[in-house]
Amino acid sequence: MTLLSLTDVHTYYGESHILEGVSLEIEAGEVVALVGRNGVGKTTTIRTILQLTPPREGTVRFKDEEIAGEETHEVARRGIGWIPEDRRIFTQLNVEENLRVAVPDRDALRPALEMAYDAFPILEERRDQRAGTLSGGQQQMLSLARGLVGENELLLVDEPSEGLAPQVVATVAESLAEAATDTSMLVVEQNLPLALDLADRFYVLDNGLIVDEGSTDEVSADSERLRRYLSA
Numbered sequence: 355m356t357l358l359s360l361t362d363v364h365t366y367y368g369e370s371h372i373l374e375g376v377s378l379e380i381e382a383g384e385v386v387a388l389v390g391r392n393g394v395g396k397t398t399t400i401r402t403i404l405q406l407t408p409p410r411e412g413t414v415r416f417k418d419e420e421i422a423g424e425e426t427h428e429v430a431r432r433g434i435g436w437i438p439e440d441r442r443i444f445t446q447l448n449v450e451e452n453l454r455v456a457v458p459d460r461d462a463l464r465p466a467l468e469m470a471y472d473a474f475p476i477l478e479e480r481r482d483q484r485a486g487t488l489s490g491g492q493q494q495m496l497s498l499a500r501g502l503v504g505e506n507e508l509l510l511v512d513e514p515s516e517g518l519a520p521q522v523v524a525t526v527a528e529s530l531a532e533a534a535t536d537t538s539m540l541v542v543e544q545n546l547p548l549a550l551d552l553a554d555r556f557y558v559l560d561n562g563l564i565v566d567e568g569s570t571d572e573v574s575a576d577s578e579r580l581r582r583y584l585s586a
C-alpha cells in the first residue's frame with residue numbers, strides 16, 4: 355500500500371519557487387532517504403508534507419486521501435510525526451514532561467516511557483532535568499524519543515545526525531533502525547552511510563527536482579552516482 359505520495363508538487367516561499375514539481379512515494383513499511391546538497395529543498399519537502407508550507411500546485415496524498423491544504427494539526431492527527439532539524443524540545447520542561455506531551459493517551463504513557471528509556475538510558479537518568487540544560491546530543495535523543503513514542507504511521511526525520519558526536523550518531527542510528535521495524539519513515543540526512551544503511555530506497559533532490567532515485571542496495575556511500583549531486 356502506498357502510504358504517502360507527492361505528485362508534481364510546487365512550493366514557494368513568497369516569490370521563491372523552491373519545489374519545482376516534486377513527485378515521490380513511500381510505501382507502508384518503507385524507510386526512504388531524501389538526500390541532496392544544502393539548500394535544495396529537503397526541509398521544504400518535509401514542511402510541504404506537514405502543510406507548514408502548503409504547496410501551491412500538486413497533490414499530497416496520505417493513505418489515498420488528499421491532505422494538501424489541511425491544517426498541520428490535522429495532518430499530525432492522521433499519524434504523521436515530525437522530528438525537526440532544530441529539535442524544538444520544550445526547554446523549560448523536564449525530560450519526562452517533554453515525553454508526556456507526545457503521548458496524550460494516558461494508558462499508552464507507561465509503555466511509551468519504557469520504550470524511550472530503553473532506547474536512550476541517559477534520558478531515564480536525567481528524567482527530572484530541565485531539557486534546556488541537556489547537552490546537544492541529549493537534546494537530539496529527547497527530540498527523537500519524542501517522535502518515536504508518538505505512535506505515528508509515518509515519521510518525517512530531518513537531519514537526525516547533524517551536529518552530533520560520532521558516538522551519539524551511532525546511538526541515534528540504532529534507535530532509528532529499531533523504530534523503522536514498525537514505522538515508515540522519510541529521512542533527510544547528509545550522512546550518506548547512515549542514510550543508505552537505514553533506508554530501503556533513496557531520492558536525490560537537486561534544485562527543487564528529484565533527479566535520481568533507486569534502491570539503496572544499488573548504490574554505496576562513495577558511489578559517483580550519488581556523490582556528484584552532494585558535493586558543493
Ligand SMILES: Nc1ncnc2c1ncn2[C@@H]1O[C@H](COP(=O)(O)OP(=O)(O)OP(=O)(O)O)[C@@H](O)[C@H]1O
Nearest residue numbers: 367368370372390391392393394395396397398399
Ligand atoms: N522561510 C523561508 N523563507 C524564504 N526562503 C526560505 C525559507 N526557508 C528556506 N528558504 C530557502 O529555500 C531553499 C530551500 O531550503 P531548505 O531548507 O528546504 O533546503 P534543504 O535542502 O533542507 O537544505 P539544508 O540542508 O541547508 O537545510 C533555500 O534556498 C533556503 O534559503
